Amino acid sequence: MVHTSIICAGLLFASAAGAQGVFPDLAGETADGRTIHIPGDVHADFTVVGLAFSRKAQPMLEEWAEPAYRRFVAHHGLFAESYQADVWFIPMFVGMNKNAYQPSLRKFRDSADPDVADHVLFFQGELDPFIGPLELSDKDAPYFFVLDAHGTILHAEHGLFTVDKLDALEEVMLR
Numbered sequence: 112m113v114h115t116s117i118i119c120a121g122l123l124f125a126s127a128a129g130a131q132g133v134f135p136d137l138a139g140e141t142a143d144g145r146t147i148h149i150p151g152d153v154h155a156d157f158t159v160v161g162l163a164f165s166r167k168a169q170p171m172l173e174e175w176a177e178p179a180y181r182r183f184v185a186h187h188g189l190f191a192e193s194y195q196a197d198v199w200f201i202p203m204f205v206g207m208n209k210n211a212y213q214p215s216l217r218k219f220r221d222s223a224d225p226d227v228a229d230h231v232l233f234f235q236g237e238l239d240p241f242i243g244p245l246e247l248s249d250k251d252a253p254y255f256f257v258l259d260a261h262g263t264i265l266h267a268e269h270g271l272f273t274v275d276k277l278d279a280l281e282e283v284m285l286r
Contacts, residue, residue: 134160134262135244139201139232142220147232149199150262157196157265157284158258159183164203164238167251174272175253176200182277184230194284196257198230205238257283 137149149160161179181187183198204212212235219231241247246267247254254269257280266283268276 132244132264134256134258134264135240137201137232137234137241138236139199139234140216141232142216142223142228147199149201149232150258153197153258153260153262155195155197156260157194158262159196159198159280160256160258161200161253162203162241162245162247162256163201163253164205164208164247165250165252166208168253171253171271175255175277178272178274178277179255180227180230182281184226188281190281190285194281196284199232200230201232201234203238203241204233204235209235255280 134150136151138146139149140146150158159179161175179198179200183196186192202215204215212233216233219228219233223231238247245254245256245264249269252269254267255276256264257266259265266280268280
């Protein structure tokens with residue numbers, strides 16, 4: 112159910128890149144209408160951010176969604192209780208996809224598992240402020256970042272899911 116709810120929202124995220132500076136301010140809307148700023152509204156030691164801005168990356172989401180949710184939100188795994196992280200899955204409605212923002216948000220509100228909805232942030236705006244700082248070079252790949260409490264990017268992944276990539280994201284939080 113978690114897997115299906117996230118997919119229905121059109122969320123896309125997560126292969127490897129190194130630390131890249133500070134995550135640029137991203138303001139998005141939750142299913143209940145709140146505005147959240149990342150990294151400004153981060154309250155945990157770490158924030159895990161999954162971004163997607165292309166429908167072509169959706170099949171990759173199917174590989175990432177459930178394992179990432181289970182590890183970072185539901186805290187399943189050997190070391191999952193060893194760190195506290197805010198987790199945000201962020202579909203980015205940019206360019207021609209901006210028109211899909213409201214219909215997608217309404218559909219998500221109607222069908223999302225409440226536990227999943229608490230970790231989804233809808234973004235509508237321009238992609239340009241994120242491309243350089245986040246090294247978003249492949250529009251058809253989802254991206255996944257681990258931030259510290261100050262918004263510094265500690266680790267990034269993009270592309271197809273692998274357990275090794277998921278482990279690498281978690282490893283940063285275990286140091």
